Amino acid sequence: MQLPQLFLDKMKELLREEYEAFEASYDNEKAQGLRVNPLKISAEQLLRIAPFELIGVPWVPEGFYYGKEDRPGKHPYHEAGLFYIQEPSAMAVGALVDPQPGETVLDLCAAPGGKTTHLAGRMNGEGLLIANEPHPARAKILSQNIERLGIRNAVVTNEMPDKLADRFSAFFDRILVDAPCSGEGMFRKDPDACAEWSPEHVTMCASRQLDILESAARMLKPGGRLVYSTCTFSPEENEGTISRFVALHPEFVIEDAQAYEGFDQGRADWTSDAASGIGETLRLWPHRIRGEGHYAAVLRKTDGEEEPARRKYAKGLSDRKALKDYFAFAEETLVAKPSGEFTLFGDQLYILPAGMLSLDQLKIVRPGWHLGTLKKNRFEPSHALALSLKANEARNSLSLTADSPQTLAYLKGEALKVDGPKGWHLVDVDGFSLGWGKLADGTLKNHFPKGLRWTGG
Numbered sequence: 001m002q003l004p005q006l007f008l009d010k011m012k013e014l015l016r017e018e019y020e021a022f023e024a025s026y027d028n029e030k031a032q033g034l035r036v037n038p039l040k041i042s043a044e045q046l047l048r049i050a051p052f053e054l055i056g057v058p059w060v061p062e063g064f065y066y067g068k069e070d071r072p073g074k075h076p077y078h079e080a081g082l083f084y085i086q087e088p089s090a091m092a093v094g095a096l097v098d099p100q101p102g103e104t105v106l107d108l109c110a111a112p113g114g115k116t117t118h119l120a121g122r123m124n125g126e127g128l129l130i131a132n133e134p135h136p137a138r139a140k141i142l143s144q145n146i147e148r149l150g151i152r153n154a155v156v157t158n159e160m161p162d163k164l165a166d167r168f169s170a171f172f173d174r175i176l177v178d179a180p181c182s183g184e185g186m187f188r189k190d191p192d193a194c195a196e197w198s199p200e201h202v203t204m205c206a207s208r209q210l211d212i213l214e215s216a217a218r219m220l221k222p223g224g225r226l227v228y229s230t231c232t233f234s235p236e237e238n239e240g241t242i243s244r245f246v247a248l249h250p251e252f253v254i255e256d257a258q259a260y261e262g263f264d265q266g267r268a269d270w271t272s273d274a275a276s277g278i279g280e281t282l283r284l285w286p287h288r289i290r291g292e293g294h295y296a297a298v299l300r301k302t303d304g305e306e307e308p309a310r311r312k313y314a315k316g317l318s319d320r321k322a323l324k325d326y327f328a329f330a331e332e333t334l335v336a337k338p339s340g341e342f343t344l345f346g347d348q349l350y351i352l353p354a355g356m357l358s359l360d361q362l363k364i365v366r367p368g369w370h371l372g373t374l375k376k377n378r379f380e381p382s383h384a385l386a387l388s389l390k391a392n393e394a395r396n397s398l399s400l401t402a403d404s405p406q407t408l409a410y411l412k413g414e415a416l417k418v419d420g421p422k423g424w425h426l427v428d429v430d431g432f433s434l435g436w437g438k439l440a441d442g443t444l445k446n447h448f449p450k451g452l453r454w455t456g457g
């Protein structure tokens, strides 16, 4: 592939004796990975049932390489949210954030959701996860991935970081800034990143990264953890950005990020005025590990303003009479009824994650766990609700197997001939929910979303 000559010249000067191995890595086969979704299945179980060969990624227990010929993204298990296709070096970042169940966590540059879904898996449905993405179309894809993975406790916002910071000052236990960058580690995957590259673009990215970190700093609680990552190699956007940030914010210290065999350290000699501790940050190189490359820094906020004494929290619906059709649906269809603070966005019904602040004046793509639509005199469950349920959590289900023609027909949006009681049925593949169908007179009407339906043979 044709890489920008100025980029190659720069890497040669930086990497010296390692440069040849770095350049040669572009001719190697691309490492392809998937990360198991613990909200649905354990790694051991996926290894037992997956029809493709999976080999563990050494630095994350949830991560696996799959083979060149395999297409896990085109398997029904992908539709059931059992895993997320993710570049293996990117998996190191979620592990560094290390969120715990019950915490308050922000993913500030989140689309398409590789890291958000990793964080959500580690939080195990407990606590509040806010995933933000300023580009509207990308925020929608992020929201769809949250839905497919069955995540209940995430809110998706579509804001610029400074606008969020005005609402969420000193609010989060952990924040991830997976910053927009010049994408030098994406050149093999994304030809646009290669075409867009220029020294000026690198400088522009570095300045934007510092702005984003400024907002992140305001939103972190004292004692909180901030993880910064990029998929680029340029020192300006890595050691440079972090050193400038720490110089402006003495209340932040760089912590030792856990390195695995093959990981390299941040280079103090690649930036002027390197922050103390820059050598504790991580560089992942495509010629040293099986992955495209990444940079990551872990910082701790040691001091700063505490949470404001008074906060405005999001309020649930007080008039539950408006939800009578939903309650009737839940009674008839669900074994365990979702509980929490209900909220309506137009006719869309959600449950707010506990501890969510007021959503007023913010652009919200997903205010929480999406239950469905209040229609005239009836309730229609959402795809998100289906994917967040275990097969045995619905009173009626239709169990299919991955290789059955009915599964393919269902994913294509066809109606199925089925015997059983009238009403909503949760369709599952090998015990993992896939979507809804509504049964009447021996025909299951297909409610797999139109935009997700499989086309072709």
Ligand SMILES: C[S@@+](CC[C@H](N)C(=O)[O-])C[C@H]1O[C@@H](n2cnc3c(N)ncnc32)[C@H](O)[C@@H]1O
Pocket: 090, 108, 109, 110, 111, 112, 113, 114, 115, 116, 133, 134, 135, 138, 160, 161, 178, 179, 180, 181, 208, 212
């Ligand atoms: C490296 S990507 C994030 C990848 C994502 N974390 C994942 O793992 O799937 C950076 C994201 O930041 C978004 N972005 C661009 N400008 C931004 C800004 N000023 N503030 C926050 N995010 C921004 C981009 O649209 C892009 O989706």
